Amino acid sequence: MTRKVELKDHQREIYFFRLRLFLGLGFVAVMLFILLLRFFYLQVIRHDYFETMAESNRIYVVPIVPNRGVITDRNGIVLARNYSGYTLEVTPEKVPDMEAAIAEIGKLVEIKPKDLRRFKKLMSERRSLQTLPIRTRLSDDEVARFAAQRYRFPGVEIKARLFREYPFTDVTSHLLGYIGRINQQEIDELEEQEQATNYMGSDYIGKTGIEQRYEKEMHGITGFEQVEVDAGGRAVRMLSRTSPQSGKNLTLTLDAKLQEIAVQAFGDYRGALIAIDPNNGEVLAYVSKPGYDPNLFIDGIDSESWDALNNSPDVPLNNRALRGQYPMGSTIKPFMALAGLHYKTRTPGYSIGDPGYYTLQGSRHQYRDWKVGGHGRVDMFKSIQVSCDTYYYGLAIELGIDRMHDFLEQFGFGKKTGIDLEGEVSGLLPSTAWKMKRYQQVWYAGDTVSAGIGQGYHLVTPLQLAFATATLANDGVAYRPHLVKEIQHAANEVQTQPQPLFTLDIPPEDLDLVKRAMVAVTQPGGTAVGASMGASYSIAGKTGTAQVIGMKQGEKYNANKISEYNRDHAWFIAFAPADKPRIALAVLGENGGHGGSVAAPIARKVLDYYLLGKVPTPLKKSDVKPGVEID
Numbered sequence: 001m002t003r004k005v006e007l008k009d010h011q012r013e014i015y016f017f018r019l020r021l022f023l024g025l026g027f028v029a030v031m032l033f034i035l036l037l038r039f040f041y042l043q044v045i046r047h048d049y050f051e052t053m054a055e056s057n058r059i060y061v062v063p064i065v066p067n068r069g070v071i072t073d074r075n076g077i078v079l080a081r082n083y084s085g086y087t088l089e090v091t092p093e094k095v096p097d098m099e100a101a102i103a104e105i106g107k108l109v110e111i112k113p114k115d116l117r118r119f120k121k122l123m124s125e126r127r128s129l130q131t132l133p134i135r136t137r138l139s140d141d142e143v144a145r146f147a148a149q150r151y152r153f154p155g156v157e158i159k160a161r162l163f164r165e166y167p168f169t170d171v172t173s174h175l176l177g178y179i180g181r182i183n184q185q186e187i188d189e190l191e192e193q194e195q196a197t198n199y200m201g202s203d204y205i206g207k208t209g210i211e212q213r214y215e216k217e218m219h220g221i222t223g224f225e226q227v228e229v230d231a232g233g234r235a236v237r238m239l240s241r242t243s244p245q246s247g248k249n250l251t252l253t254l255d256a257k258l259q260e261i262a263v264q265a266f267g268d269y270r271g272a273l274i275a276i277d278p279n280n281g282e283v284l285a286y287v288s289k290p291g292y293d294p295n296l297f298i299d300g301i302d303s304e305s306w307d308a309l310n311n312s313p314d315v316p317l318n319n320r321a322l323r324g325q326y327p328m329g330s331t332i333k334p335f336m337a338l339a340g341l342h343y344k345t346r347t348p349g350y351s352i353g354d355p356g357y358y359t360l361q362g363s364r365h366q367y368r369d370w371k372v373g374g375h376g377r378v379d380m381f382k383s384i385q386v387s388c389d390t391y392y393y394g395l396a397i398e399l400g401i402d403r404m405h406d407f408l409e410q411f412g413f414g415k416k417t418g419i420d421l422e423g424e425v426s427g428l429l430p431s432t433a434w435k436m437k438r439y440q441q442v443w444y445a446g447d448t449v450s451a452g453i454g455q456g457y458h459l460v461t462p463l464q465l466a467f468a469t470a471t472l473a474n475d476g477v478a479y480r481p482h483l484v485k486e487i488q489h490a491a492n493e494v495q496t497q498p499q500p501l502f503t504l505d506i507p508p509e510d511l512d513l514v515k516r517a518m519v520a521v522t523q524p525g526g527t528a529v530g531a532s533m534g535a536s537y538s539i540a541g542k543t544g545t546a547q548v549i550g551m552k553q554g555e556k557y558n559a560n561k562i563s564e565y566n567r568d569h570a571w572f573i574a575f576a577p578a579d580k581p582r583i584a585l586a587v588l589g590e591n592g593g594h595g596g597s598v599a600a601p602i603a604r605k606v607l608d609y610y611l612l613g614k615v616p617t618p619l620k621k622s623d624v625k626p627g628v629e630i631d
Helices: 010-045 047-058 098-105 113-125 140-148 184-192 209-213 215-219 256-266 303-310 329-342 380-385 389-399 401-409 432-439 445-451 462-473 508-521 595-612
Strands: 059-064 078-090 132-135 156-165 179-181 204-206 223-229 235-242 250-252 270-276 283-289 351-354 357-359 366-368 376-379 484-487 540-546 569-576 583-590
Touching: 010 047, 059 235, 078 098, 078 140, 113 132, 113 303, 140 156, 204 209, 204 215, 209 215, 256 270, 256 283, 256 595, 270 462, 270 595, 329 380, 329 389, 329 401, 329 462, 329 508, 329 540, 329 569, 329 595, 351 389, 357 389, 366 389, 376 380, 380 389, 380 508, 389 401, 389 445, 401 432, 401 445, 462 508, 462 569, 462 583, 508 540, 540 595, 569 595, 583 595
Parallel strands: none
Antiparallel strands: 059 223, 078 132, 078 156, 179 204, 223 235, 250 484, 270 283, 270 583, 351 376, 357 366, 540 569, 569 583
């Protein structure tokens, strides 16, 4: 056999070996280069970012919520305050079985059905990762019991909180408002205002009233702590601290005792009362009856309490003083008299014969006076004293609705007063242009007749009427109604005094005539004779009755045959002492009937306390005969 010898090409093998070697080395070099580039990117270019990330893992920033400002009345009586307490809070994302957890917690801490209802309501409104209270105001024993078993409940913890409290409850509810848990809409608004950082860690914000209007001042400035934590998230040491700045305290113009007296004076009646110092616009009393307990809303009101408030026929959540709009009735007459003098359609001595009704020229319809048979001969003074409707029916026709509108607007009717509360409404002061725009209808003479006694389209708030009365009492010098007397300032800041809003050009003799007639209203022969009986000071006032439902031609009003909520509203405006007023007010007795029998007695009780320090007894519905008709 012949043996085959295989010859190798060593040069070729060496060539491919070296080629593979160079390719391998090139690949390794490229990968090393990429790695070095990545290292450079991470260590140099992105150094600040990753340093911050590392630092944030090591350092935890804890917001420190500031103390909310305290609210006091003009005499230093506390109306809204803070107190410390413990609350049991749950982070739902960290609780695997909520029902089981609540059942176990209930063995250590009492959880009432209303607590569960409130917790479920908050769950439906919550923000992501927000803790929710399942029990508030824990006792020391409850804190100790739960703390010993804390390890069994991941996502549940005890927190020390500052709680808001309103010691006067429903007496100041519509004035102060309340704070409540922040919702998503409010968060969005804070972000738009670039205030979200200042609310880190805060769960509460002003919702209504003074709490809402002065939220920025009372909230304060949030502080922060930088805390070093270990890998388990436990605090090791505090690195730095920026202390929070407490919110500013507010001193109100309100007299808390007068406020209590005013609320008590209403007794069983619903309504509103605004009392103002006409010399500076300070609101001395602000009543909307009935009120509610604002403490219910702080941690979220339970559904049972909410239903009771929301479905009550007395509508306790309605801020009648600020947002209630009512016909002004005969309280318009002093202002109408001034309009007649201003436009020279009437003189003080001009008189009419009142047969008890007014008939428009060319019409058979009779607009009746409140007094059957009329008041006889009536001049301007007597027209106010006895509240003669017939006199003002004719005056309204002579003035015309547009001149009435222009004159009454000067006293603030038909527009907001600008009081330091949110949500004020403007009422309604009608005119020919308004009716055409609103209803695409012309203005009729019959509309004017009704407007002359404050009926028809006229709508006014108790606050507007009090403001107009204060302006009249102060001889046409008007001050904007305000509730905050002073905001806590630094020592070098000066609290400015209120400045007049405007001054009306009304002849002194015109004002004197109307004021003297208003004093006569509260004396024998007037519609509110009982209002000044036995008083050691003089009262200038005007009664008013505002219809809720219309009456047919010739039909006589009888409150005993009408449901309570359809009865007329009772008005009374007043200022005292009449010669040098210190207080002006407007009182509304909602569905109370007649101003002289319901609203005037309430006003007298308030005036007696403010001027004499006399504590009155509440007015009872059983003391008033609803069938008696007097304007």
